[in-house]
Amino acid sequence: xxxxxxxxxxxxxxxxxxxxxxxxxxxxxxxxxxxxxxxxxxxxxxxxxxxxxxxxxxxxxxxxxxxxxxxxxxxxxxxxxxxxxxxxxxxxxxxxxxxxxxxxxxxxxxxxxxxxxxxxxxxxxxxxxxxxxxxxxxxxxxxxxxxxxxxxxxxxxxxxxxxxxxxxxxxxxxxxxxxxxxxxxxxxxxxxxxxxxxxxxxxxxxxxxxxxxxxxxxxxxxxxxxxxxxxxxxxxxxxxxx
Amino acid sequence: xxxxxxxxxxxxxxxxxxxxxxxxxxxxxxxxxxxxxxxxxxxxxxxxxxxxxxxxxxxxxxxxxxxxxxxxxxxxxxxxxxxxxxxxxxxxxxxxxxxxxxxxxxxxxxxxxxxxxxxxxxxxxxxxxxxxxxxxxxxxxxxxxxxxxxxxxxxxxxxxxxxxxxxxxxxxxxxxxxxxxxxxxxxxxxxxxxxxxxxxxxxxxxxxxxxxxxxxxxxxxxxxxxxxxxxxxxxxxxxxxxxxxxxxxxxxxxxxxxxxxxxxxxxxxxxxxxxxxxxxxxxxxxxxxxxxxxxxxxxxxxxxxxxxxxxxxxxxxxxxxxxxxxxxxxxxxxxxxxxxxxxxxxxxx
Numbered sequence: 001x002x003x004x005x006x007x008x009x010x011x012x013x014x015x016x017x018x019x020x021x022x023x024x025x026x027x028x029x030x031x032x033x034x035x036x037x038x039x040x041x042x043x044x045x046x047x048x049x050x051x052x053x054x055x056x057x058x059x060x061x062x063x064x065x066x067x068x069x070x071x072x073x074x075x076x077x078x079x080x081x082x083x084x085x086x087x088x089x090x091x092x093x094x095x096x097x098x099x100x101x102x103x104x105x106x107x108x109x110x111x112x113x114x115x116x117x118x119x120x121x122x123x124x125x126x127x128x129x130x131x132x133x134x135x136x137x138x139x140x141x142x143x144x145x146x147x148x149x150x151x152x153x154x155x156x157x158x159x160x161x162x163x164x165x166x167x168x169x170x171x172x173x174x175x176x177x178x179x180x181x182x183x184x185x186x187x188x189x190x191x192x193x194x195x196x197x198x199x200x201x202x203x204x205x206x207x208x209x210x211x212x213x214x215x216x217x218x219x220x221x222x223x224x225x226x227x228x229x230x231x232x233x234x235x236x237x238x239x240x241x242x
Numbered sequence: 243x244x245x246x247x248x249x250x251x252x253x254x255x256x257x258x259x260x261x262x263x264x265x266x267x268x269x270x271x272x273x274x275x276x277x278x279x280x281x282x283x284x285x286x287x288x289x290x291x292x293x294x295x296x297x298x299x300x301x302x303x304x305x306x307x308x309x310x311x312x313x314x315x316x317x318x319x320x321x322x323x324x325x326x327x328x329x330x331x332x333x334x335x336x337x338x339x340x341x342x343x344x345x346x347x348x349x350x351x352x353x354x355x356x357x358x359x360x361x362x363x364x365x366x367x368x369x370x371x372x373x374x375x376x377x378x379x380x381x382x383x384x385x386x387x388x389x390x391x392x393x394x395x396x397x398x399x400x401x402x403x404x405x406x407x408x409x410x411x412x413x414x415x416x417x418x419x420x421x422x423x424x425x426x427x428x429x430x431x432x433x434x435x436x437x438x439x440x441x442x443x444x445x446x447x448x449x450x451x452x453x454x455x456x457x458x459x460x461x462x463x464x465x466x467x468x469x470x471x472x473x474x475x476x477x478x479x480x481x482x483x484x485x486x487x488x489x490x491x492x493x494x495x496x497x498x499x500x501x502x503x504x505x506x507x508x509x510x511x512x513x514x515x516x517x518x519x520x521x522x523x524x525x526x527x528x529x530x531x532x533x534x535x536x537x538x539x540x541x542x543x544x545x546x547x548x549x550x551x552x553x554x555x556x557x558x559x560x561x562x563x564x565x566x567x568x569x570x571x572x573x574x575x576x577x578x579x580x581x582x583x584x585x586x587x588x589x590x591x
Contacts, residue, residue, distance in 0.1 A: 075469030087464035104469030
């Protein structure tokens with residue numbers, strides 16, 4: 001598995017949101033895109049999963065250009081996304097939400113119980129809540145469900161859009177621990193985060209995005225100690241200046 | 243507010259199979275006997291004062307329920323607002339009128355053709371427009387409804403504004419005669435069609451198409467991220483709805499023996515949509531109830547003449563205020579339900 005984005009340009013009407021970004025994700029990595037609001041992080045993920053059309057540039061998945069492939073076909077290629085704001089179906093139960101994550105798969109009947117077990121193992125809370133409606137879950141539980149649902153498609157690469165958004169610190173730590181666990185069991189992860197601290201601690205490599213450009217690309221551990229990144233994204237800039 | 247739908251579902255759950263079958267058969271039997279209800283002492287209250295009671299049961303009541311069920315697949319199940327549903331009804335009716343008067347095909351042979359043509363027009367309309375969302379789709383479908391009517395007014399083969407007369411009645415089946423003086427036959431055939439549609443919708447709802455529609459209705463983008471081919475399922479929903487509208491149209495034309503463009507105005511689209519919303523979007527029993535009431539009530543209160551529309555309108559406003567989700571709304575899953583003792587890993591996708 002290798003996801004390679006080359007010189008990507010994406011527009012919202014006349015506004016250019018992504019101005020020539022190149023990103024590579026290798027097999028087995030956690031790669032994170034960090035940046036402020038409006039940097040283009042979410043747009044990047046939406047374009048990779050097919051919700052936004054590509055204006056120019058390429059999205060190569062295992063060497064094949066998928067920029068013209070429809071969103072639902074990208075799922076069967078092995079790209080799965082837990083969308084921003086979680087996107088739980090509020091009127092469906094937790095179990096139904098998980099089942100629909102397997103929607104496209106031909107082998108869904110044979111795989112179902114095995115994969116449900118896997119997801120329930122990662123998120124025991126979901127098992128307790130299996131017959132409860134998605135809309136009644138807490139924010140953290142919904143995030144678990146969104147990630148679990150994306151895993152039901154057996155993705156090669158998992159796209160996570162701000163999994164920490166709106167969660168309590170304990171829950172954030174919990175979610176990030178599980179993200180590492182998912183990665184260690186063999187799923188490549190592309191993670192978009194505003195919580196740069198957590199993201200950089202968990203990721204292998206990172207890209208810093210600013211208004212549609214990549215301004216920095218490095219190993220995540222290096223960026224944790226980078227003075228610019230510290231000042232702008234880690235909230236320790238003032239402390240370091242003293 | 244008491245929830246009749248939940249109470250009914252609870253009661254249903256406690257019944258075993260023979261009990262359920264008996265209940266359904268008794269219900270079917272009772273509804274089948276409805277055309278006779280006007281003649282008996284205590285059920286004669288159902289009698290409509292001015293129009294013929296048996297004719298009212300066919301049109302508007304039966305027709306509206308059938309079409310509301312078809313529109314419910316589009317609006318209630320998959321969340322696509324269609325304001326031009328009458329177009330499919332018109333296509334079915336004109337198919338029956340033209341083929342019935344110009345060829346030797348009988349109505350039963352025309353029925354699948356009418357459904358097919360309505361379905362094809364649904365696909366043709368759906369392919370470009372179902373990429374649109376919400377308001378845009380509503381406007382395009384509204385336009386389509388008008389286009390079909392205006393074409394019928396201006397085209398020679400559809401008889402222009404005069405329409406087409408002498409559409410044949412269907413030949414008898416199982417000894418049931420279909421004629422203007424025997425509306426019972428039409429009522430029964432529509433009743434059978436309604437039962438078939440209910441059966442089909444219930445089957446589809448718990449299978450993959452139903453899940454896909456539900457996902458599309460709740461969140462189109464996320465449905466796409468789950469690998470649901472949304473355009474394909476929207477077109478399916480649209481064309482199944484269209485086929486049901488077409489079937490209703492064929493029966494309508496042969497029942498009235500006459501079609502004209504002014505039978506297929508925007509008004510009818512709105513009324514059928516009202517049946518769906520009034521009864522409870524997405525819930526079959528709500529839609530059946532909504533269609534029955536909205537079609538029957540104006541005929542029942544016909545004796546108050548001019549105030550009729552006023553009373554009808556007032557009743558709509560009041561009920562929509564008291565029950566904004568309709569008379570029998572779809573199941574509200576958002577509320578917390580207790581964990582059931584279902585075996586683990588049990589799935590029915």
